[in-house]
Amino acid sequence: MARSKLAIGIPFQLEGHALLCGQTSHRDGLHVFSGDGGFEFLSPDKHVVVNLEIEPGAIGDELVRSQVDEITSLLGAKPGVLNIDPARLQGFRAVLKQLLDAVAATPTLLDDVGVAASFEKSVIFGLAETLQGMQDVDPHGSVEARTARNWQLVRGIREVVEESPDCPLSVAELCARFHASRRTLQYAFEDTLGVNPSAYIRAVRLDHVRRELRGAASVTEVATRWGFWHFGNFSNEYRGQFGELPSETWRRSRVRAG
Template identity: 85%
Template sequence: MQPVNRTNSAVEIRRCRNIDEQAMLLDAWNQSYCQISRGTFDGSVSSFFAGGVRVLVERLNRTVYQRGQVAGSRVAVGIPFQLEGHALLCGQTSHRDGLHVFSGDGGFEFLSPDKHVVVNLEIEPEAVEDALVRAQLEEIAVRLGARPGVLNVDPARLQGFREVLKQLLDAVAATPTLLDDAGVAAAFEKSVVFGLAEVVPPMRVGEAHAHLQGEARTARNWQLVRQVRGLVEESPDCPLSVAELCARFRASRRTLQYAFEDTVGVNPSAYIRAVRLDHVRRGLRGAQSVTEVATRWGFWHFGNFSNEYRGQFGELPSETWRRARGV
């Protein structure tokens, strides 16, 4: 499935150099992205529409901390095609043979790795006209449960579904007008829904409980990282030291260090810097000057700030600011 620069009523394929622009392409997911790893961002989202089914192929080349809430009664799951590196979904270990459930109560938080290609399925029950397909979708929703997370499934079944999806998407990417035909669109919709049904296992309460126990430590660390992020956003102009974080959360330096390395793969200082730089990047769009937004987020040494910004995003803050102003 190679990216193609094409826009069609049923097929839209967009390449993005702006991480916020990419987040907005998944418009029903209400997402915000924060780039964690350093370097120029280059991603894409390919969208395929058929009846009540929307397939979104997302490619990312940087570690990204994602937050979102899938709208309404939509069922939203992700099938990893490439997922190399440290990744977590709602505090659970993310891996290639896990079905990633994004819909459900409370929203989701996803730390995606540098090498990331995920085929996301977004299905709106009200838009599915075929009664049999709609009934199957309702059963799938029950099996997925009420909250987002990683669902362990049979790897062979998941691989079989990957192959089905690849065939569908390759055919439509080659001839986008296929989905303009109602019969073809209905067949596409059925293939996706019934293919997903083959993958999603019936809920086994005992197994689910054991899995959650195994993930408990990572979940606790994930919660600590979320609290630190909230603290950074509450006091943007006051850079937090590791010592201050230890005091605030009554945790040892070693505990804090391990929590961050276990969840986001970087130390606390690097994570805080990434969050603050990300807010600067967004703020530059409407700022009167680079200095204004840099100091708002606690960067007072402008030479160091420019170097850190360029290392994180692959360009100087002045370049981001000028582009936002159309200069």
């Protein structure tokens, strides 16, 4: 039977003795509170844990729901502490901090359906990527055959990403859509285009932002809708691609509309 709800804790600060279901609790351990039999958590004196509750049945997007199913299988059937690669867990902490900081600064952000969907994807695909190990590309076959496969994969991705209004917001989401590992995509893009998939997706998303700024209520809503939650980085990346700040694009469009 599928779980009705997933409950996961991501430690930001743990100082002192702590146990979760008899396992040593530590900062680089993902804390799973959902599962069979309930849990017992002896918390330390000083701790900051961001708790995520995910209700699979409430998720409408089929691709996102499939990622939740995969997360469920990776979490296992019982509560406890999962030891995660520290670098990957730290990357997920950074994602969560950006999301929470943005919403804390502008609580009404999540009233926008598109922004809420972006938030949901950022959390779920970020968690899925944290739990998954990177898979190496199959080394077998000729160089020509690998190049042909890489080009076919990249061409398929370009057709979907550039023609669809629902552009993936992360490499993790792109991997899920095309059933490929991050390493496979990395090799394919570098082999055929000379760029990494992160840079490619970021450029496409920035193009979407620029188009939507023309009729937007605010820069913040458009940026977060397209998965840009760290506004300082977003402004720098936007200026690097278009030669002006997003606020300048937005103001100019409003002057023309007036």
